[in-house]
Amino acid sequence: MFLNHGSFGACPRPVFETYQRWQLELERQPVAFLGRDLSERMRQPRIALSAFLGTGPDNIVGLVNATEGLNIVAQSLDLQPGDEILTTDHEYSALEKTWAYVARRTGAKIVTVKVPLPLVSEAEFTATLLAGMTERTKVLFLSHITSPTALVFPIEPAIAEARKRGIWSVIDGAHTPGHIPLDFDAMGVDFYSGNCHKWLMTPKGSAFLFVRPELQGMINPLVISHGWTADSKQPGAKGAFGNSPFIDELEMQGTRDPAAWLTVPAALDFRRDHGWDGVAADCRALAQETAARLRALTGLSALSSPEFCAPQMVAMPVPHIEDPVDFQKRLNERYGIEIPVFNWQDHSIVRVSVQGYNSKPQMDLLIEALTDMLALGQQPAKARQHG
Numbered sequence: 069m070f071l072n073h074g075s076f077g078a079c080p081r082p083v084f085e086t087y088q089r090w091q092l093e094l095e096r097q098p099v100a101f102l103g104r105d106l107s108e109r110m111r112q113p114r115i116a117l118s119a120f121l122g123t124g125p126d127n128i129v130g131l132v133n134a135t136e137g138l139n140i141v142a143q144s145l146d147l148q149p150g151d152e153i154l155t156t157d158h159e160y161s162a163l164e165k166t167w168a169y170v171a172r173r174t175g176a177k178i179v180t181v182k183v184p185l186p187l188v189s190e191a192e193f194t195a196t197l198l199a200g201m202t203e204r205t206k207v208l209f210l211s212h213i214t215s216p217t218a219l220v221f222p223i224e225p226a227i228a229e230a231r232k233r234g235i236w237s238v239i240d241g242a243h244t245p246g247h248i249p250l251d252f253d254a255m256g257v258d259f260y261s262g263n264c265h266k267w268l269m270t271p272k273g274s275a276f277l278f279v280r281p282e283l284q285g286m287i288n289p290l291v292i293s294h295g296w297t298a299d300s301k302q303p304g305a306k307g308a309f310g311n312s313p314f315i316d317e318l319e320m321q322g323t324r325d326p327a328a329w330l331t332v333p334a335a336l337d338f339r340r341d342h343g344w345d346g347v348a349a350d351c352r353a354l355a356q357e358t359a360a361r362l363r364a365l366t367g368l369s370a371l372s373s374p375e376f377c378a379p380q381m382v383a384m385p386v387p388h389i390e391d392p393v394d395f396q397k398r399l400n401e402r403y404g405i406e407i408p409v410f411n412w413q414d415h416s417i418v419r420v421s422v423q424g425y426n427s428k429p430q431m432d433l434l435i436e437a438l439t440d441m442l443a444l445g446q447q448p449a450k451a452r453q454h455g
């Protein structure tokens with residue numbers, strides 16, 4: 069059974085069929101598809117998705133994944149030696165590497181603040197970040213939903229404060245589209261990249277980058293291709309396909325398969341047609357109930373109060389696991405359970421994702437498996453408690 073939608077989730081059949089139709093059309097008529105029609109086709113998902121994200125269609129571009137979107141931003145920012153990139157100790161490893169690469173190339177410095185756990189207060193979270201801001205801070209980089217800890221960071225006040233101080237906010241929203249409501253214009257964020265291939269349930273290889281209109285001129289593509297024009301940085305310049313340079317330079321890059329991006333409208337229709345807000349509410353209830361059962365089982369406290377827990381993804385501390393890779397493999401072999409198990413800081417963590425295809429009996433089996441494999445039935449819970 070599959071309890072790891074957070075890493076790579078399933079795509080609903082009608083959305084996947086739409087994906088395959090796009091791919092068939094591309095292979096049947098590649099010249100028309102990639103040569104004549106692509107720019108217009110890329111626009112339709114932008115129109116549908118931007119409305120869902122609370123912004124205009126000219127403020128997002130379709131990409132392959134959030135790592136790409138965040139790399140575009142990180143490598144576009146004009147950073148100087150000594151500039152500071154403020155971030156937290158909950159960030160995703162690939163993006164930690166991105167910023168380390170940027171810091172090495174520019175001489176900027178990464179300042180990592182430790183977010184106090186359990187996360188129970190927006191004010192405390194914001195104060196922790198503000199305490200890390202200095203005259204040299206140029207970038208605030210935060211996950212909106214964190215990967216190792218599955219927390220929803222209350223990012224809005226820190227973004228507002230960053231804006232006041234002239235600090236660029238760069239948000240990693242890999243887990244947010246289709247998982248929590250988003251309204252970029254209200255949020256006032258500068259740069260935000262998110263995946264459609266997680267909780268919006270498109271096929272893999274579908275993501276977007278949002279950039280506030282005033283900052284789009286700062287963005288440079290990682291790959292120079294057909295969309296680029298020599299005068300793209302001139303005021304009022306158009307891109308090679310008649311959109312803004314931001315859109316044309318990022319979307320029109322060499323020969324590639326855009327089918328996953330083109331399924332975004334179908335994924336949004338699927339949510340609407342199946343009352344997905346209701347499905348998600350049921351998933352959230354099941355996730356919270358499972359978390360409570362795991363807490364009762366292990367005697368270990370949660371990493372946050374419920375309001376900061378990702379609705380459909382819960383990272384639960386469990387008693388220390390020496391070899392989490394082996395533990396995860398054995399859970400799969402013995403019980404057929406696919407779930408992430410890892411050590412993060414001084415916690416061993418099991419991260420449970422709950423999507424529309426998961427069920428209460430699956431959670432029962434998870435509890436049974438963990439009870440067995442962590443030998444939790446055998447000693448009183450109190451003896452295992454910590455902080």
Ligand SMILES: Cc1ncc(COP(=O)(O)O)c(C=O)c1O
Pocket residue numbers: 074075133134135136159160162163211213214215240242243263
């Ligand atoms: C917080 C976070 N950021 C970024 C990513 C990277 O996503 P992708 O591989 O789709 O770029 C992930 C992947 O799980 C993630 O959890």
